[in-house]
Amino acid sequence: MDKQVFAEQMGNLGVVFDREVSKQVLDLYYEDLKSLTNAQMIDAVTKWRKAGRFFPRPSELLDMLKTSKSSAGEAWAHVLKQLRDSQNADLTPAELNAVNEIGGIDALAHMTYSQLEFKSKDFKVAYTPDRLGDLKERLDHDPQFKALGKLIGNDKPVRILE
Secondary structure (H helix, E strand, O other): OOHHHHHHHHHHHHHHOOOOOOHHHHHHHHHHHOOOOHHHHHHHHHHHHHHOOOOOOHHHHHHHHHHOOOOHHHHHHHHHHHHHHHHHOOOOHHHHHHHHHOOOHHHHHOOOHHHHHHHHHHHHHHHHHHHHHHHHHHHHHOHHHHHHHHHHHOOOOOOOOO
């Protein structure tokens, strides 16, 4: 993440929550959040400004990214904005995976509007599997889904009772 973007977003939090952000605070928060992309930092701060009541801890900003996933349509809109400067595109990992699956950022940057409209369908299909982690978690913890997972994983033929 770009330090200037980071400092600007932390400053925004300071203004909203009426808190002075010292250099020491900036350094500590940057150490914990430096793995985020610029887009992720902006997203987390924007969401915290709307939902938070107090100045956030680094873990709370990270939680904002875990609990709120954009729809495939929102992700596609973000990708289209990033195509303007495809060499410096700032995509989330899920967006990047989907973009790479449909040909890559450079290929998308050279497409016409009608080609991009067609590719949006492919992107949305490629982006959706990122949500399978939610299903896997349900398979691991929900008793009904756990039974289904065992049934699916069973190599023996299954007889359907009528």
